[in-house]
Amino acid sequence: MNETLVYSVGGLVALLVAVLVALPATRKPTLAALVWACMLVRRAWWWLRFRITWKGLARESGLSKRRTKRVKRMGVGEESIEKWRDPRLKRVITSSHSVTLKVRTRRGQALADLEAFAPKLAATYSADSYRVYPAKRRAGSTVMFELVMRDLITKPATASMPEPRMQTSSVLLGRRQSGKPFHLQIEQRHTLVVGASGAGKGSFLWGIVGSLSPAIAVDAVRAYGIDLKGGMELTMGAPLFTKIAVKGEQAVEMLQEFVAIADARTEELRGVSRNHKPGPGDPLYLLLIDELASLTAYADPEIRKEAERLLKRLLSIGRAVGVVVVAFVQDPRKEVIDMRGLFTQTIALRVRSAMETNMVLGDGMAAQASAHRILKAAQGTAWIIDEDGSTDRVRADYWPDELIRQLASLYPATPDLVTISDAAPGQLPGMPLSLADGGVR
Numbered sequence: 001m002n003e004t005l006v007y008s009v010g011g012l013v014a015l016l017v018a019v020l021v022a023l024p025a026t027r028k029p030t031l032a033a034l035v036w037a038c039m040l041v042r043r044a045w046w047w048l049r050f051r052i053t054w055k056g057l058a059r060e061s062g063l064s065k066r067r068t069k070r071v072k073r074m075g076v077g078e079e080s081i082e083k084w085r086d087p088r089l090k091r092v093i094t095s096s097h098s099v100t101l102k103v104r105t106r107r108g109q110a111l112a113d114l115e116a117f118a119p120k121l122a123a124t125y126s127a128d129s130y131r132v133y134p135a136k137r138r139a140g141s142t143v144m145f146e147l148v149m150r151d152l153i154t155k156p157a158t159a160s161m162p163e164p165r166m167q168t169s170s171v172l173l174g175r176r177q178s179g180k181p182f183h184l185q186i187e188q189r190h191t192l193v194v195g196a197s198g199a200g201k202g203s204f205l206w207g208i209v210g211s212l213s214p215a216i217a218v219d220a221v222r223a224y225g226i227d228l229k230g231g232m233e234l235t236m237g238a239p240l241f242t243k244i245a246v247k248g249e250q251a252v253e254m255l256q257e258f259v260a261i262a263d264a265r266t267e268e269l270r271g272v273s274r275n276h277k278p279g280p281g282d283p284l285y286l287l288l289i290d291e292l293a294s295l296t297a298y299a300d301p302e303i304r305k306e307a308e309r310l311l312k313r314l315l316s317i318g319r320a321v322g323v324v325v326v327a328f329v330q331d332p333r334k335e336v337i338d339m340r341g342l343f344t345q346t347i348a349l350r351v352r353s354a355m356e357t358n359m360v361l362g363d364g365m366a367a368q369a370s371a372h373r374i375l376k377a378a379q380g381t382a383w384i385i386d387e388d389g390s391t392d393r394v395r396a397d398y399w400p401d402e403l404i405r406q407l408a409s410l411y412p413a414t415p416d417l418v419t420i421s422d423a424a425p426g427q428l429p430g431m432p433l434s435l436a437d438g439g440v441r
């Protein structure tokens with residue numbers, strides 16, 4: 001370890017001990033104050049460590065450039081002098097669990113070189129995770145590296161009852177790796193969520209439907225579902241949906257209905273507004289497709305072809321007129337992801353390989369957003385790409401069945417739904433009557 005670093009840390013600890021000893025007995029700090037002081041020492045240690053070791057690391061990793069200059073010295077003759085050009089560490093910002101470095105490229109260096117350095121940087125400083133994002137100023141030459149030194153999303157969290165207010169633009173789904181709340185934009189977006197079996201896609205699905213449920217109850221959102229796996233997932237919260245399709249033909253009918261709504265809205269809004277603003281009676285139409293592959297890859301060829309055609313059309317015309325799609329898929333193979341480019345935001349839960357991460361998030365993203373490295377036990381954890389193009393790791397809250405049923409009875413889509421208390425014998429709680437015989441509601 002660097003000698004200066006050892007002395008600096010030693011000095012800090014000595015200072016802290018000296019202050020503690022010097023304080024009179026009556027003014028000895030409380031446990032909370034001690035914890036706070038330790039945190040401060042740790043942040044100072046991080047700051048020093050990055051400041052002192054940055055140049056060495058940049059040089060060892062080939063980020064810096066060495067120049068040798070020949071100079072003439074009186075009495076010595078010609079001599080070579082070595083000079084380094086390093087990427088400039090402009091700021092080190094510490095928090096209780098992370099360190100953010102603001103780094104500017106050296107002369108003649110591409111920003112991509114710095115961005116590609118992030119995994120090495122994280123490994124060198126034993127960070128649990130990292131993300132790279134552009135700086136607010138001089139984004140063409142300056143990059144921010146956020147290194148998560150203590151992972152705040154290792155522990156799962158359970159969702160609670162959403163606030164009883166009409167919210168349609170975005171939903172609160174969980175936490176970001178920085179510990180800040182993770183909101184997912186819903187209006188004006190088509191969303192694709194990809195994750196292997198058991199990765200926790202359900203947390204995203206119910207996070208979206210559950211958080212929108214107060215808006216569903218006042219008809220500011222109409223949720224439709226396609227669940228060709230026998231309706232297993234969606235029927236649990238069926239009253240929240242206006243319709244659920246459980247067969248291929250029903251799914252195609254539903255897609256036709258959605259395309260017709262989007263076409264009619266486009267006509268209506270032409271010359272009036274460029275973006276639809278949902279409200280009670282003029283809802284946001286939300287189509288949730290659980291396992292997209294069962295529609296676009298495994299269904300009968302005719303259904304598959306028609307569904308794909310309609311879905312592609314919907315994805316290209318629906319967004320601005322308040323008709324949006326959220327699709328879930330396990331396997332991001334080509335025939336499923338063929339329409340990936342039409343989704344305006346993609347989310348990668350645990351996937352099986354770096355190639356799959358690239359398929360979901362975009363070429364070359366596996367290095368910055370390693371969804372293939374998410375642990376099996378970290379269900380609900382995913383990598384996302386933010387508006388500014390930066391990546392972030394998030395964890396959605398878990399939605400227990402009981403909470404979904406409670407919401408379904410509290411905020412049903414229309415008043416004539418069968419709720420838990422008056423469900424017919426043999427019928428699943430919260431399941432609309434018409435679904436019991438496999439039909440579309």
Ligand SMILES: Nc1ncnc2c1ncn2[C@@H]1O[C@H](COP(=O)(O)OP(=O)(O)OP(=O)(O)O)[C@@H](O)[C@H]1O
Nearest residue numbers: 156196197198199200201202203379380396397398
């Ligand atoms: N956010 C979460 N936090 C903690 N545990 C979770 C979370 N989400 C899901 N789980 C656990 O993981 C299990 C699998 O989750 P889920 O059914 O959502 O996976 P999935 O991706 O939908 O899988 P499949 O595609 O096979 O249906 C759940 O039964 C639950 O125990």
